[in-house]
Amino acid sequence: xxxxxxxxMQSVFSMKDAVQAxxxxxxxxxxxxxxxxxxxxxDVAKHHGQTLFMPGYIEEINCSGLKVVSVFPGNAAxxxxxxxxxxxxxxxxxxxxxxILDGTYLTQLRTGAVAGAATDLLARKDxxxxxxxxxxxxxxxxLEAMLTVRNLTTVKVFSLNAEHGKQFVDRMQIELACYGAxxxxxxxxxxxxxGADIITTVTTAKSPTxxxxxxxxxxxINAVGSYTPQMQELDEYILVHADKFxxxxxxxxxxxxxxxxxxxxxxxxxxxxxxxxxxxxxxGQVAGRQNAAEITVFKTVGLAVFDIMxxxxxxxxxxxxxxGTAVSFN
Ligand SMILES: NC(=O)c1ccc[n+]([C@@H]2O[C@H](COP(=O)([O-])OP(=O)(O)OC[C@H]3O[C@@H](n4cnc5c(N)ncnc54)[C@H](O)[C@@H]3O)[C@@H](O)[C@H]2O)c1
Numbered sequence: 099x100x101x102x103x104x105x106x107m108q109s110v111f112s113m114k115d116a117v118q119a120x121x122x123x124x125x126x127x128x129x130x131x132x133x134x135x136x137x138x139x140x141d142v143a144k145h146h147g148q149t150l151f152m153p154g155y156i157e158e159i160n161c162s163g164l165k166v167v168s169v170f171p172g173n174a175a176x177x178x179x180x181x182x183x184x185x186x187x188x189x190x191x192x193x194x195x196x197x198i199l200d201g202t203y204l205t206q207l208r209t210g211a212v213a214g215a216a217t218d219l220l221a222r223k224d225x226x227x228x229x230x231x232x233x234x235x236x237x238x239x240x241l242e243a244m245l246t247v248r249n250l251t252t253v254k255v256f257s258l259n260a261e262h263g264k265q266f267v268d269r270m271q272i273e274l275a276c277y278g279a280x281x282x283x284x285x286x287x288x289x290x291x292x293g294a295d296i297i298t299t300v301t302t303a304k305s306p307t308x309x310x311x312x313x314x315x316x317x318x319i320n321a322v323g324s325y326t327p328q329m330q331e332l333d334e335y336i337l338v339h340a341d342k343f344x345x346x347x348x349x350x351x352x353x354x355x356x357x358x359x360x361x362x363x364x365x366x367x368x369x370x371x372x373x374x375x376x377x378x379x380x381x382g383q384v385a386g387r388q389n390a391a392e393i394t395v396f397k398t399v400g401l402a403v404f405d406i407m408x409x410x411x412x413x414x415x416x417x418x419x420x421x422g423t424a425v426s427f428n
Contacts, residue, residue, distance in 0.1 A: 099194070099195050099196065099197065099198065099424070099425050099426065100196065100197040100198075100413065100416060100417070100422040100423070100424055100425075101197070101198050101422060101423040101424075101425055102197060102198070102199045102200065102412065102413070102416055102421070102422045103200055104200045104202075104203035106416065106421045106422050107199065107200065107203060107204070107207070107412050107416070108203075109419070109421055110412065110415040110416050110418075110419045110421050111207075111411070111412045111415055111416075112246075113207070113210060113211060113214065113239070113242050113243055113246045114246055115411065115415070116207050116208060116210070116211035116214070116243075116408055117211045117214040117215050117218060117243065117246060117247060118411075119208070119211065119404075119407050119408045119411040120208065120211040120212045120214065120215040120404060120407070120408070121215045121380060122407055122411075123156075123212075123401075123403045123404045123406075123407035123408070124212075124215065124346065124375070124376045124377035124380055125377050125380050125381060126156055126158055126377075126403065126407070127346075127347060127375070127377050127401065127403045128375045128376075128377020128378050128380075128381065128383075129377065129381065131156070131157060131158055132154060132155070132156045132157075132403045132406075133154060133155040133156075133157075134153075134154040134401055134402050134403050135153055135154070137150050137151060137152040137153075137402065138150070138151040142168075142170075145170060145172060146170070146171060146172055147168055147169060147170035147171075147172070148168065148169045148170075149166065149167075149168045150165075150166070150167050150168070150169075151164060151165075151166055152164065152165040152166075152167065152401075152402040152405065153402060154401075154402035154403055154405075154406050155190070155406075156403065156406055156407060156410075157190070159190075159406075159407065159410050160189075160190035160191060161187060161188065161189065161190050161196075161406060161410045162188040162190060162406065163185060163186060163187050163188060163402065163405060163406035163409055163410070164185075164186045164188070164402075165183060165184070165185045165186075165201050165204070165205070165402060165405045166183065166184050166185075166186075166201065167181060167182070167183035167201060167205065168181065168182055168183070169181050170182075179202065181202065181205075181235065182201075182202060183200075183201030183202045183204070183205055184198060184199070184200070184201040185197075185198070185199040185200075185201040185204050185405055185409050186198055187199065187406070187409045187410060187413055196413060197409070197413045197416075197422070199409050199412065199413075201405075202235075204405060204408060204409060204412075205236075205400075205405070206235065206236055206238070206239040207239055207408065208404040208405055208408040209236055209239060209240070209322060209398070209400060209404075210236070210238075210239030210240050210241075210242060210243035211239075211243055211404075211408065212346060212398050212400070212404055213240055213243055213244075213298055213320040213322055213396065213398060214243030214244065214246055214247050215247075215376065216318075216320060216344060216346075216376050216396035216398070217243070217244055217247050217248065217296055217298075217318055217320060217396070218247035218248075219376065219379055219380070219386055220318045220342070220344065220379075220386055220387055220394040220396060221247070221248055221295060221296050221318035221387075221394070222295055222316050222318070222387070222390055223248075224295075224390075225248045225250065225295035225296050225318070226248075226249070226250055226251045226252070226295060227250065227251070227252050227253070227254075227293050227294045227295050227296075228241075228244045228245070228248075228250045228252070228253035228254070228279070228294060228295070228296045228297075228298075229253065229254050229255075229256070229284075229290040229291045229294035229296070229297045229298070230244075230253060230254075230255045230256070230290070230298050230300070231255075231256045231287055231290060231291075231297070231298070231299040231300070231301060231307045231308060231331075232256075232257070232299060232300040232301035232307070232323065233255060233257040233259075233262055233263050233266035234300070234301070234302070236300045236322065236323075237255075237266060237300055238266075238269075238270065238273070238274075240298045240300050240320070240322060241253060241255075241270055241274060241281070241298075242274055242277075244296050244298060245274060245277040245279055246277075248295075248296060250277070250279045250295075250296070251278075251279055251280065252279060252280045252281075252282070253279050253280075253281045253282075254282055254283075254284040254289065254290040254291075254294070255267050255270075255281065255282070255283055255284060255290065256283075256284045256285075256286065256287045256289070256290035257283070258301075260283070260285075263283050264283055267281055267282060267283045287307055287308040287309075288308065288309060288312055290308075291308050291312055291313060291314075291317075292312065292314075293314055294313075294314060294317060295314070295316065295317055295318065296317070296318050296319075296320075297313065297317060297318070297319045297320070298319075298320040298322060299319070299320070299321050299322065299323060299331040299332070300320075300322040300323050301323045301331055302323060302329065303323060303324070303329065303330065303331050304328055304329055304330060304356075305330055306330060306331060306332060306333040306334070307331045307333075308333060309333060309335075310332075310333030310334070310335035310336030310337075310339065311333075311335055313336055313393060315391045315392075315393065316390050316391050316392065316393065317393055317394075318387075318393075318394045318395075318396070319332075319336065319340070319393070319394070319395045319396070320396050320398070321357050321395065321396070321397045321398070322398055324355045324356050324357045324397075324399075325354055325355060325399050325400065326354065326355070326356065327354070327355070327356050327359045327360075328356055329355070329356045329357075330356040330357055330360050331357060332357040332395070332397065334360075334361045334364075334366050334367075336393070336395060337357075337358075337361055337366070337367055337371065337395065338361075338366060338367060338371075339393070340393045340394065340395045341387075341388070341392035341393050341394065342373045342385075342386065342387065342392060342393075342394045342395070343371055343372055343373055343394075343395045343396075343397070344372070344373055344374060344375065344376055344379065344386075344394070344395070344396045344397070345358075345372055345374075345375055345376075345396070345397050345398070345399075346375060346376060346396075346397075346398040346399060346400070346401060346404075347375060347399065347401050348369075348372055348374075348375055350399050350401060351372070351397055351399050352369060352372075354399045355397060355399050357397050358372075358397065373385075376396065
């Protein structure tokens with residue numbers, strides 16, 4: 099059994115590798131080749147927490163996996179992470195646990211890569227300006243993902259908390275300097291998205307984070323944050339007026355996210371508004387962007403298939419490079 103830390107994972111696996119793994123996962127999911135049961139959410143009322151168990155099996159890579167991710171807001175006061183996560187990779191051949199990975203980093207990487215893959219498929223090839231709304235735990239990987247798939251010259255970042263936003267931008271200017279983009283802080287969401295070709299919103303918002311009327315023709319939007327019926331980031335105007343609206347998993351998306359559930363309930367959209375899953379686009383079953391003026395939108399709720407595929411690809415590379423700590427019960 100191999101233990102893999104964030105640093106070890108980073109040493110063998112890039113965001114570009116993760117975008118490739120996300121594309122593979124999109125296809126196996128939409129082709130019905132992955133067994134992804136509903137996740138189990140356990141309430142831990144005593145500590146106002148919740149622990150989620152996300153299992154799945156992908157026959158093509160002969161591998162199953164389980165991510166255990168908790169949401170314990172009270173941890174912040176204890177100096178502990180509020181959403182700790184651990185990933186188990188289980189061999190499809192022997193059923194033995196083959197690896198244990200830092201699930202917090204895996205989540206950031208694969209969630210960035212999922213939006214990155216959608217951006218790679220849907221954004222204009224000549225996209226040069228990016229916008230990022232939200233500067234929490236997922237934000238750095240989202241930013242790196244958009245920089246990985248397009249040659250952006252500028253990215254404007256909006257944070258509700260200006261001080262936190264400044265710290266984030268300062269850190270990103272150093273950590274992502276290799277991409278050569280000018281990363282700066284915007285005072286408002288409107289300022290961030292003005293002229294943006296790619297917009298990613300990754301927040302815990304319960305109401306839209308930007309005004310859809312201000313989106314430039316030809317832009318591509320990723321909505322990453324909302325995963326409950328009460329959470330909403332996407333402006334309803336943009337859902338109605340976008341040319342193409344894609345999701346990662348149609349069934350999960352219409353049941354889990356307020357980005358879709360709220361406008362569905364209001365009767366502003368119907369399920370026919372969803373053009374399809376990115377996996378269907380990758381298999382040529384539905385059409386993507388048709389011209390440079392279309393506005394495309396991608397909504398992800400996240401699925402175990404992305405964790406398992408990414409973790410397996412990381413494990414393969416770690417074994418090849420002899421990276422990680424081997425542990426055994428014997
Ligand atoms: N789609 C997926 O697969 C996936 C995976 C992981 C996390 N998530 C979700 O993404 C969201 C963000 O995750 P995180 O770890 O970065 O959270 P976080 O708590 O670390 O950060 C949340 C960020 O949202 C900002 N925010 C909240 N309301 C806002 C508003 N109205 N306008 C602008 N900014 C606002 C906060 O200021 C903060 O920067 C969470 O809801 C999380 O559950 C989705």
